[in-house]
Amino acid sequence: MTTSSPPPGSDHGRTDQMIVLGLAWLRGAQFALWIWVPVVHGFGRYAPEVFVMYVLSAVWSAALFTVAIRRHRLSLGWVAGDVAVAVVGAIVVSRAYPPAEAASITNWVIPPLCGVAVTAAIFGGRFRVPAVAVVVGAWLVGAWPATETSAARELFSNAAMMALFAVVAGVTGALLARSAQHDCRCDDLSDGILRTLDSVARGDYDDSPERLKDLCRRDAARLRGAGGNAEGTA
Known part of the structure; x- marks a missing residue:
């Protein structure tokens, strides 16, 4: 997607708005996935920073997408902030888990990290590749102690999943943007021809x-x- 803000009523603007809404629902679902974990395993099993970062990250995501929905898109500044929050969460939370669980689905950062990578791939502009690489790298750094356990395979499979989701999202976003731009050009052409015909009729x-x-x-x-x-x- 482009980094400049398209007119809200244009095809490009409507496409960005649709993508933002989809990403907002996705992020909400990704945070909701973890709610069952402390209920089943008990709240006392995990360090306080696990819960503190969960709340802070959820609040940040809510603010991020509230602004994005109002503006119909995400600017590079907000994307950079999203990546920064994800990096802190990936390292702090993953290191707070026991090494054998750091790379498992009980670690709540895994789904939101995928969401951040997808968001960066779509709205990161020319920085999309380094942004996704930073997110994936932060996950590997944070959960690296899992390599000394039987969960080592999960660590790398989750990293591959984040990268793959980002690639698919980036390609899909680019195709949608190209389609919207083509529709805009066709609309401009039709308007020009109609103006010519109106002038001839007058x-x-x-x-x-x-x-x-x-x-x-x-x-x-x-x-x-x-x-x-x-x-x-x-």
């Missing part, structure tokens, strides 16, 4: 047939160009 070019011919040739060339681009992307 008689604006009755005294200047050569100017009318030039205008028609220009619109015809634009129409042929749009048709060629559509065939090339089909």
Whole structure:
């Protein structure tokens, strides 16, 4: 996706708004996934920083997507903040877990880290690759003690999952952005041709047939160009 803010009513703006809403629901579900863990295992089993970071990260995500929904997109500054919060959570929380559990699903940071990687891949602009790499790297650093246990395979499989989700999200976001931009160009072309027809109907070019011919040739060339681009992307 682009880093500049498209008009809210444009195709591009509506696409960004739809993606932001989808990411907000995804992040909420990712935090909700962990609620059963302390209920089943007991609240006293985990260090206080596990719960403190959970609350802080959830509040941050709520603020992030409240702003994003209002603005219909995420700016680079908010994406960078999201990555920073995720890095702190990945390291602090994962190190607070027993090494044998640090890479397991009982570690609440795993789903939100996937969400942060996906968000960065879509709205990170030219920084999307280093942003995703930082998120995945923070996970590996935080849960690295798990390599000394039987959970080592989970550590690396979770890292691969985060990277894969980010790649798929980045490609999907780019395809949606390209489609929205193409729709905008088609709308602009249609508006231009309609303006020409309105001018002819009003008689604006009755005294200047050569100017009318030039205008028609220009619109015809634009129409042929749009048709060629559509065939090339089909």
